[in-house]
Amino acid sequence: MSITIVGAGLGGLALARVLHVNGIEAVVYEREPSRDARGQGGMLDIHSGQRALRDAGLIDQFHEIARGEGQDMRLLQPDGTLLLQEDTPDDAPLARPEVDRADLRDLLLDSLPEGVVRWGHAFESAENGRLRFADGTSATGDLLVGADGAQSRVRPLVTDARPAHLGQNVVEVGIPDIDHTRPDLAAMVGRGNYWVLGDGVSLGAQRNGDGRVRIGISFYHTGEDWLATSGIPFDDPAAARARLLDLLDGWHPRITALIEACDDLIVPRSISALPVGLTWPSTPGVTLIGDAAHLMPPVGEGANMALLDGALLGLALAAHRDDFPTAVKEYEREMFERTSAAARMSADMQELLMSPDAAQRLLAFFQPG
Structure with missing residues (x-):
């Protein structure tokens, strides 16, 4: 049985890598014409997502590109008052290191065989296992995984939910x-x-x-x-x-x-963001990972959840390689619970940042008691 992944972001690439490590072939279709077609954004705080990189066999390479000093933080008020300064010791563990998104994406891309990622394929629709792309080409697959981000074109196949x-x-x-x-x-x-x-x-x-x-x-x-x-x-x-x-x-x-x-x-x-706690009935032949499944406020959880989604779906498919529907149901049950908790925490942090006394509340968050 064949697996097609739409989107060469962190989640889609993590899935392809874990499948590759477990001897399962997959194809990733990406709308961008090349890996360097656009900038990939800034730094990411990778914490729980490190588990996914271990499952992908890439944790040592990740530590080589991660920046422990990126854990430093300074918190101020607009009048210049310094409320908090945390400087990371040079020998501190890499619990929440920062990494350039582009470097992490390159690490995942370079870990895949040539030809796994098909550039310049903008997904348009899917029906009965056939994917159609904007350039008029098509492909077939037994399992379609939407890893195509906030404005996912795969998402409508499983839910009517839209980001608000x-x-x-x-x-x-x-x-x-x-x-x-x-x-x-x-x-x-x-x-x-x-x-x-x-x-x-x-x-x-x-x-x-x-x-x-x-x-x-x-x-x-x-x-x-x-x-x-x-x-x-x-x-x-x-x-x-x-x-x-x-x-x-x-x-x-x-x-x-x-x-x-x-x-x-x-x-x-x-x-x-998508609604907190979004779920959908398991749909034959299709599922979602990353922002396509659970777009959250940008407070540090999204990339970690996407990496975990990709790795854990890959492991479920490897454990049930002759029964994709069972693998998807197992993945979705775990993903719904894990990402709902992360989405609630992200929404709470978003509410804090939007409050009139955000600086003092964030200070109390980092220095409780």
Whole structure:
């Protein structure tokens, strides 16, 4: 029996790798034309997902690319008050290391045989085991796994659920090669995560492995159309930076200096999530993993759950290689329980970040009692 995976993200690649380790062939269809067609985003906090990398036989290689110092954290208020600073000892265990998403994806891609990933195949529909792609080609498979992210085209085959806007919009900017271009700001941000939490607005700066600091300014309690009505001219980087500074009026100049130092790459993002605890009746011949199954607020669980989904589905298929329906049911039972708990925790953290006293509440979270 054959397995087709739609989407070459972390979950789909983890599934393909665990299947390969267990002697089961699969094909991954990816809409992007090549592995380098677009940027893969910033750093990921990989904790529970390390189990998946062990199952994939890649944990040692992961430790080589992981950044333990990425566990450092600084928490501030908009007036510049430092509430918390945690610096990771050099010999600390890699419990929650940061890793560049692109590096982790490359690790998974390089662990697969040539030809497993078929680039330039945008999934359109599936019926009776036949997949159809936007370029007019088709393929067949006994099990279709939707690993195609937040706007999954496979998801409607099992559920009518759709992501809903969370009242959060993010503007991403960044400072390249910060150690050389702005060593003063590099020292301020530190080696890991730098968080400034205000009332309805937050700024998160994160050191990436390539020397770039990636900065996300989140605007909470905002509607789906906020990015269009905010007055931020995304086609004019200099004017966009000026508007962001206006929106951060009253913040300490040391913090807003991060915006002033940014380059011209300015990316708007609208944040959505699927309902917490989403399930569906087991559907013959199809299942979902990763964001396609349980899109959550971006607070550190999504990538870990996707990796675990891929690995655990792969192990279930290996254990029931002549009975895919039983394997899928076993996987879905475990996945629904595990990811519902993660989604509830993520929703609670999202609610905390959106609260007027977010900084103090997050401080209490990290320093209970």
